[in-house]
Amino acid sequence: MARARIGQKPAITKRRTETAARSTTKKPTARVPAKKSAARRKKPPMAERYDLHELYEQSVQAPAEDCKLFRKLFKKLRGREPLVLREDFCGTAQLSAAWCLGDKRRSAIAVDLDGPTLAWGRKHNLEPNRRRLGSRMRLLQRDVLEPSVGRADITAANNFSFCIFKTRDLLRSYLERARQGLKRDGVLFLEIFGGKDSIYPLVEERELDRWTYVWEQESFDPITHHTMCRIHFNFPDGSKIHNAFSYDWRLWSLPELNDLLLEVGFRDVRVFWEKIEEEDTDGDGICDGTGEYEDVTGKPVEQIESFLVYMAGLR
Numbered sequence: 247m248a249r250a251r252i253g254q255k256p257a258i259t260k261r262r263t264e265t266a267a268r269s270t271t272k273k274p275t276a277r278v279p280a281k282k283s284a285a286r287r288k289k290p291p292m293a294e295r296y297d298l299h300e301l302y303e304q305s306v307q308a309p310a311e312d313c314k315l316f317r318k319l320f321k322k323l324r325g326r327e328p329l330v331l332r333e334d335f336c337g338t339a340q341l342s343a344a345w346c347l348g349d350k351r352r353s354a355i356a357v358d359l360d361g362p363t364l365a366w367g368r369k370h371n372l373e374p375n376r377r378r379l380g381s382r383m384r385l386l387q388r389d390v391l392e393p394s395v396g397r398a399d400i401t402a403a404n405n406f407s408f409c410i411f412k413t414r415d416l417l418r419s420y421l422e423r424a425r426q427g428l429k430r431d432g433v434l435f436l437e438i439f440g441g442k443d444s445i446y447p448l449v450e451e452r453e454l455d456r457w458t459y460v461w462e463q464e465s466f467d468p469i470t471h472h473t474m475c476r477i478h479f480n481f482p483d484g485s486k487i488h489n490a491f492s493y494d495w496r497l498w499s500l501p502e503l504n505d506l507l508l509e510v511g512f513r514d515v516r517v518f519w520e521k522i523e524e525e526d527t528d529g530d531g532i533c534d535g536t537g538e539y540e541d542v543t544g545k546p547v548e549q550i551e552s553f554l555v556y557m558a559g560l561r
């Protein structure tokens with residue numbers, strides 16, 4: 247069985263969570279024994295001790311790897327170094343921060359409609375790096391359907407975020423705006439998933455260092471392609487965060503995206519398909535995605551259980 251793990255970055259998440267665990271390890275300190283008569287304070291459940299955005303960032307995102315991938319693909323397509331990133335549906339803007347921190351010449355525009363999520367990103371991803379970032383990173387609370395601000399080398403819509411647009415007209419409007427916000431040789435990257443399993447109810451668990459990440463595909467309508475997906479978190483003490491994040495999407499097909507990108511004026515569309523392990527390395531009966539992508543544009547590809555793809559629109 248060959249499948250990419252949807253809703254998370256395969257193979258990368260483990261490295262990130264291990265690093266996070268090391269960074270939060272504290273040196274042991276001497277404790278004064280408590281008096282026997284003193285009542286012990288009961289710790290709150292683990293589910294109440296974690297921040298939802300922190301859980302999401304450490305379970306789903308891999309910004310350093312995404313930056314490497316975008317740079318590699320852009321240089322392959324355009325033959326030059328990309329410097330300006332626009333991150334649509336940016337959430338906490340972790341990708342934009344990583345992009346700017348990776349090279350002093352880079353800048354980023356991070357766009358999202360949700361004010362509280364942007365505020366969290368400002369506090370945790372922008373302010374701690376303010377001296378290094380300077381004015382190179384901008385957070386904008388606005389609708390991605392509004393006219394673009396500035397021109398980018400790369401616009402990225404990661405984690406299937408554009409699937410929030412359920413009609414052809416709305417998605418077409420977004421793609422038009424995205425194209426207008428690119429430089430003359432800019433590239434739009436759309437991350438999308440598919441495969442046999444994408445249309446069936448599915449619950450997939452992955453154990454991380456301090457919790458279990460759960461991706462659920464709750465429902466799929468074969469007529470409209472509307473799908474409901476959710477993220478849950480389970481903790482070693484038995485506590486849970488159910489429906490931490492919910493996504494009411496339309497699952498767009500690759501041909502639909504290809505046609506719309508060309509329709510709004512992109513000169514070319516390329517399909518970058520995530521490579522799959524040749525053998526099951528962890529004994530779970532699944533050949534996972536490797537995190538590496540190959541250009542399969544115009545090539546026949548075998549249908550598999552699930553896949554991750556970047557559709558690249560070249561202005």
